[in-house]
Amino acid sequence: MSPAAELGPNAGLIDVPGSRRALLTPALVLDLDKFEANIEGLARICGAVGLRMRPHAKTHKCSEIAKRQVAAGAVGVCCATLHEAEAMIAAGIEGVLITSPVVGAARLGRLAKLAARAGRFKVVVDNPANLRDLAEAVRTSGAALEVLVDIDVGMQRTGVATEDAVLGLAGMIADAPGLTYRGVQAYSGMVQHINDLAGRRRVYGKQLARLAEIIAALGGAGLPPAIVTGGGTGSLVIDIEAGPFTEHQTGSYIFMDVEYNQVEMPISGAAPFQTSLLVQCSVVSNNADAFVTINGGYKTFATDGPKPVLAEAGLAGGAYDRFGDEHGKIELPPGAEKPQLGDAISLITPHCDPTVNLHDYLHCVRGDRLVDIWPIDARGVL
Numbered sequence: 422m423s424p425a426a427e428l429g430p431n432a433g434l435i436d437v438p439g440s441r442r443a444l445l446t447p448a449l450v451l452d453l454d455k456f457e458a459n460i461e462g463l464a465r466i467c468g469a470v471g472l473r474m475r476p477h478a479k480t481h482k483c484s485e486i487a488k489r490q491v492a493a494g495a496v497g498v499c500c501a502t503l504h505e506a507e508a509m510i511a512a513g514i515e516g517v518l519i520t521s522p523v524v525g526a527a528r529l530g531r532l533a534k535l536a537a538r539a540g541r542f543k544v545v546v547d548n549p550a551n552l553r554d555l556a557e558a559v560r561t562s563g564a565a566l567e568v569l570v571d572i573d574v575g576m577q578r579t580g581v582a583t584e585d586a587v588l589g590l591a592g593m594i595a596d597a598p599g600l601t602y603r604g605v606q607a608y609s610g611m612v613q614h615i616n617d618l619a620g621r622r623r624v625y626g627k628q629l630a631r632l633a634e635i636i637a638a639l640g641g642a643g644l645p646p647a648i649v650t651g652g653g654t655g656s657l658v659i660d661i662e663a664g665p666f667t668e669h670q671t672g673s674y675i676f677m678d679v680e681y682n683q684v685e686m687p688i689s690g691a692a693p694f695q696t697s698l699l700v701q702c703s704v705v706s707n708n709a710d711a712f713v714t715i716n717g718g719y720k721t722f723a724t725d726g727p728k729p730v731l732a733e734a735g736l737a738g739g740a741y742d743r744f745g746d747e748h749g750k751i752e753l754p755p756g757a758e759k760p761q762l763g764d765a766i767s768l769i770t771p772h773c774d775p776t777v778n779l780h781d782y783l784h785c786v787r788g789d790r791l792v793d794i795w796p797i798d799a800r801g802v803l
Contacts, residue, residue: 428794429782440791442765446703447721449780450767451676451795453787455697457489459675462693463657464493467669470661475499475518475650477672480774482799483783484512486675491516497541499650499670500799503528506542507535508799515540518650520606520670521579522571524551526558533562543648545571545606547580552593559599568594569648572607572635574628580607584638591644604646605639607632608670613655618685625659633665654694658686678773679727699732699767700776701784702749704760713760717749717768723775729768736760741768 431448434440441450467474476490479501487498487509497516500506506517523532523544536542536559546552546568559566570590573580581587587605594602609628615621632649639646652660652669660666673681676698686692702717722729729741731751738754751766753759760766770776777783778800785793 427796431782431784431791432794434791435794436790436792439789441701441786441789444701444765444784444791446701446765447717447780448701448784449777449782449797450699450701451783451785452697452699453785453792455695456675459677459694459697460489460493463671463674466657466661466688466693468494472661472666473668475516475668475670476675477501477520477653477670478505478509478799480672480777481675481783482508482777482797483795484509484514484798485795486783487512487514490675496668499672502802503531503535504801504803505799506539507531510535510539510542512798516543517541518543518545518569518606520545520571520608522547522551523555526554529554529558532566533558533564536564536566537562541567543567543569543603545569545579546590546594547571547573549590549593552590552597556597556600565599565601567601567603569603569646569650570594570605572605572632574607574609574632575624576609576611578610584635587635588638588642588644591639591646592642595644602644604648604650604667605636607649607651608653609651609656610653613653614680614684615655616683616685618658618687621655621685622659625656629659629664636665654681655684655686657693658688661688673773676770676773676777678776679730679769679771681773682769696732696769698770698773698777700729700770701765701767704751704762704764704766705748707759707762712750712752714744715749715751715766716747718744719746721749721776721779722768722770723772723779725775726772729771732767732769736766 474495477499499518571580573582612625649667654673674694677696702715706714740752742750744750783795
């Protein structure tokens, strides 16, 4: 546990009976029992098929969670940004993979310094010019770095799309002083939220077949990938059946959210993960007849997807609506008792990753008690 001064305004409530409902809000609340079940569940699922775990820290941005993922058997964590990687490595996490290209002299300079002190540090590239700049930055610093080719399997966000381009980049990495060719990355964000499993299989199956062809071509060219990394929470059910991956980048499994709770992903006949993350808000006005106003609005929840969903049994059938930067509207179900001023109301996050990035702390609870607070030490963008 960190010193209380570093844990925000709710630090004084740690280990106080009933403190969960007494939190100063808005507060991110992590149910540790469900969170730990999710950590153990992924380890069991991947272990059963010999698939290594490198979960994506872009979901939680919290080194305390990364440490627990590694303790559960992960070979490291993925990071979306250099900033996230710096925070994870500063906390002692080894095996960090940055999954998006790092571009520009200033960032490459920071990357080279990081490589000099990080264990088993990896990055991806998808452009020969970026690869040359990366090699020069590493050469100048005297560091060494493991590099993977980022393959575009259909989303066209990052990655190279053709077999020839993949082979060319892999060869360049293998020939570059200070760089070690380690394999390939292939992540399809576009399939993760295809809710219907059959529809997801149709789209993703074509992408995986293409990936298998590229892997075979790399082997034929004397560049077999030691690492094939990719996949996400929504594709896990497919990836464990016949996927070409040696390791998996599952991220949102630790928390789940409104979006992922709509995705059909039966493993052993059941949904494999529980909703462990909530945002707790408080009623700040109850003068209206059919709704109350809470202190959770645009600055509290991600707004790139669906709306938050109520997680209060006494308000079943009610709904959240956006009501401004600082406010949300809780539309009351028929016959519900109107919440009083200051009452706590918990909601499921619409999209966990960007919601977490709006907050400074995870408030860890067991039952009705706050038991710890974890700083979200990798939040931000620079």
